[in-house]
Amino acid sequence: MGRVSGMSDLVITLYTIVVLSLVxxxxxxxxxxxxxxxxxxxxICLTIFSDTLNSFAIAIGFRRVSDTYPSIxxxxxxxxxxxxxxxxxxxxxxxxxxxxxLTAIVIGLAVYMFLVGLIVMYYRHYKxxxxxxxxxxxxx
Amino acid sequence: xxLAGLLPLFLMGxxxxxxxxxxxxxxxxxxxxxxxxxxxxxxxxxxxVALETSRGRVVTYWFGxxxxxxxxxxxxxxxxxxxxxxxxFILTMSTLYSTWMVRSRSEYLYYTFMLSLGAGSVxxxxxxxxxxxxxxxxxxxxxxxxxxxxxxxxPKAIEASIRYAIVGIVATSLYxxxxxxxxxxxxxxxxxxxxxxxxxxxxxxAYSGKIFGDIAFSTAIAIALSAWTFTFxxxxxxxxxxxxxxxxxxxxxxxxxxxxxxxxxxxxxxxRFLHTLFGAGSVIxxxxxxxxxxxxxxxxxxxxxxxxxxxxxxxxxKFIAYSTISHMGLAxxxxxxxxxxGVSAAVLQxxxxxxxxxxxxxxxxxxxxxxxxxxxxxxxxxRNKLASTAFIVGLLNLFGIVPLxxxxxxxxxxxxxxxxxxxxxxxxxxxxxxxxxxxxYVRLMNYLARSTPKTREDSRLRSYxxxxxxxxxxxxxxxxxGVAVIAVPEVSKAIADAGRxxxxxxxxxxxxxxx
Numbered sequence: 001m002g003r004v005s006g007m008s009d010l011v012i013t014l015y016t017i018v019v020l021s022l023v024x025x026x027x028x029x030x031x032x033x034x035x036x037x038x039x040x041x042x043x044i045c046l047t048i049f050s051d052t053l054n055s056f057a058i059a060i061g062f063r064r065v066s067d068t069y070p071s072i073x074x075x076x077x078x079x080x081x082x083x084x085x086x087x088x089x090x091x092x093x094x095x096x097x098x099x100x101x102l103t104a105i106v107i108g109l110a111v112y113m114f115l116v117g118l119i120v121m122y123y124r125h126y127k128x129x130x131x132x133x134x135x136x137x138x139x140x
Numbered sequence: 141x142x143l144a145g146l147l148p149l150f151l152m153g154x155x156x157x158x159x160x161x162x163x164x165x166x167x168x169x170x171x172x173x174x175x176x177x178x179x180x181x182x183x184x185x186x187x188x189v190a191l192e193t194s195r196g197r198v199v200t201y202w203f204g205x206x207x208x209x210x211x212x213x214x215x216x217x218x219x220x221x222x223x224x225x226x227x228x229f230i231l232t233m234s235t236l237y238s239t240w241m242v243r244s245r246s247e248y249l250y251y252t253f254m255l256s257l258g259a260g261s262v263x264x265x266x267x268x269x270x271x272x273x274x275x276x277x278x279x280x281x282x283x284x285x286x287x288x289x290x291x292x293x294x295p296k297a298i299e300a301s302i303r304y305a306i307v308g309i310v311a312t313s314l315y316x317x318x319x320x321x322x323x324x325x326x327x328x329x330x331x332x333x334x335x336x337x338x339x340x341x342x343x344x345x346a347y348s349g350k351i352f353g354d355i356a357f358s359t360a361i362a363i364a365l366s367a368w369t370f371t372f373x374x375x376x377x378x379x380x381x382x383x384x385x386x387x388x389x390x391x392x393x394x395x396x397x398x399x400x401x402x403x404x405x406x407x408x409x410x411x412r413f414l415h416t417l418f419g420a421g422s423v424i425x426x427x428x429x430x431x432x433x434x435x436x437x438x439x440x441x442x443x444x445x446x447x448x449x450x451x452x453x454x455x456x457x458k459f460i461a462y463s464t465i466s467h468m469g470l471a472x473x474x475x476x477x478x479x480x481x482g483v484s485a486a487v488l489q490x491x492x493x494x495x496x497x498x499x500x501x502x503x504x505x506x507x508x509x510x511x512x513x514x515x516x517x518x519x520x521x522x523r524n525k526l527a528s529t530a531f532i533v534g535l536l537n538l539f540g541i542v543p544l545x546x547x548x549x550x551x552x553x554x555x556x557x558x559x560x561x562x563x564x565x566x567x568x569x570x571x572x573x574x575x576x577x578x579x580x581y582v583r584l585m586n587y588l589a590r591s592t593p594k595t596r597e598d599s600r601l602r603s604y605x606x607x608x609x610x611x612x613x614x615x616x617x618x619x620x621x622g623v624a625v626i627a628v629p630e631v632s633k634a635i636a637d638a639g640r641x642x643x644x645x646x647x648x649x650x651x652x653x654x655x
Contacts, residue, residue, distance in 0.1 A: 026317075033306065042306055046306065050309075050313050050316075053313055053320070057320045060320055060323065060324040094349075096323065100271055100329075103275060107275060111278065111285075114286065114305070115306070118302050121298045122295075122298050122299065126295065
């Protein structure tokens with residue numbers, strides 16, 4: 001999440017807004033998943049939910065180095081000294097969350113494809129995509 | 141140890157090979173023999189790993205040769221290896237049982253997902269990396285969703301699978317969020333690294349980030365999120381609702397391995413997170429007692445809820461599912477005492493519960509094929525002496541009053557573990573839930589002895605030797621373990637070691653980071 005010292009107020013405020021809006025997004029999408037009767041809408045809310053989590057991970061990788069933006073760390077030529085590489089590693093965005101998000105997206109693709117298949121099956125059986133109300137209510 | 145790293149990959153590779161082989165080979169007998177062979181080899185690999193981790197040793201395997209915490213590392217102590225051995229044992233038994241039970245046009249898909257289910261479970265238990273845990277958790281969950289909806293012509297199976305999948309995706313995503321938060325605050329994904337930094341925040345490890353911000357606060361959030369996932373996986377109240385939905389709609393051999401393969405991972409997650417990673421002496425020491433107490437109460441509630449609800453069931457599979465909820469609740473009560481004796485009692489409870497629930501499903505499967513899922517159909521088993529005896533043994537083990545069976549010892553150990561920390565009310569809950577579920581078990585025996593169901597014709601009923609072999613092996617395992625827990629010091633020591641491994645974070649960290 002970057003270095004705290006010397007971070008200007010504006011960047012902190014913006015970062016906080018991003019994180020807060022992600023949290024609100026999580027709340028809204030979960031509300032949708034659990035209250036919407038349509039399976040398709042549930043599905044859409046689920047994808048929003050996981051996309052929000054992935055965006056959150058990208059936000060975690062954010063690393064703040066200078067007050068002047070944009071300051072993108074680029075390594076365009078072969079560095080001559082080891083210290084250049086160290087500076088690059090210090091200033092570049094943390095790559096690990098991106099690798100994690102990539103993995104999570106791929107896994108999510110498999111799971112969501114299967115879920116879509118299930119919803120199609122459900123539609124073929126019941127001729128609707130709304131969740132069936134169980135007769136007499138469900139016990140636990 | 142290469143074998144440890146190889147086991148989940150071996151199962152996964154064998155699973156992925158099956159759809160390819162199905163293009164060339166059309167005979168479904170081949171798939172049965174193939175997956176049975178793969179599972180058996182996998183079981184012996186898990187056994188070799190378990191023997192390697194005996195006497196408190198921690199085995200590691202570095203993927204790609206990257207030194208941890210840089211790469212993914214498998215860290216296997218006696219806790220994970222013993223649970224993985226149990227998981228592989230039930231998987232092998234269920235696969236053998238499936239060769240008799242499951243008849244379908246797309247049998248190769250069934251075995252593909254059986255094998256990947258095993259890979260996911262063993263991967264979750266072996267891994268020493270919180271993100272890899274998520275990946276394996278998704279492999280496990282996706283295979284479980286597929287297997288629940290395997291009889292896709294049955295609308296109820298599709299419906300159960302959708303419900304299970306939607307809540308399951310939310311649950312695993314919350315774990316993912318927890319993993320991200322842990323990475324953000326600890327700068328590492330390696331479990332051993334986290335376990336050290338949660339005790340010594342200033343520790344400097346090569347190739348690992350520094351801690352960021354208030355780690356006590358972020359750890360508490362991460363634990364809250366992941367506890368949701370683990371209670372969901374372990375079917376603990378209030379996240380227990382999916383099990384009686386999904387479990388009965390799955391093919392019977394899959395229902396049999398729900399406890400040993402899926403619920404187990406939830407219980408293991410709590411053991412790992414609240415004892416090894418963020419255990420005693422960590423930054424959340426002040427909150428830890430409250431977290432454990434909350435989970436303890438949830439465990440007690442689900443023990444009671446499961447016991448009460450199983451009384452009103454008329455469906456065999458739902459009955460066993462509620463019994464599972466009750467017994468997983470007891471296991472949770474043991475884990476959350478926060479002592480190593482509690483964890484070893486929970487391990488024994490998981491072993492006892494997995495074996496006997498599987499045994500009940502294997503025996504009831506014969507009745508289900510012959511007469512359907514109603515409790516009345518249990519009368520069919522009277523014709524098969526072995527199955528009816530095994531069914532009674534399974535029930536007695538769950539009831540836990542026969543000192544010959546492992547169920548008695550696991551309940552006794554849980555009783556001692558909760559009394560050790562002074563939870564008198566929990567001891568009462570244990571006795572009461574045992575009593576209530578006992579009424580249900582006696583009722584089931586009554587059905588077994590009295591009911592006269594109408595049987596239907598089925599080609600599978602001509603020969604019983606496959607289910608009988610499975611039932612005999614599982615019953616033998618129950619009885620042998622029950623005697624061995626007390627009579628053989630090595631076995632009781634192995635169970636105690638499993639509990640100690642969860643609490644002993646020092647050897648866990650030392651094996652991975654080598655300080």
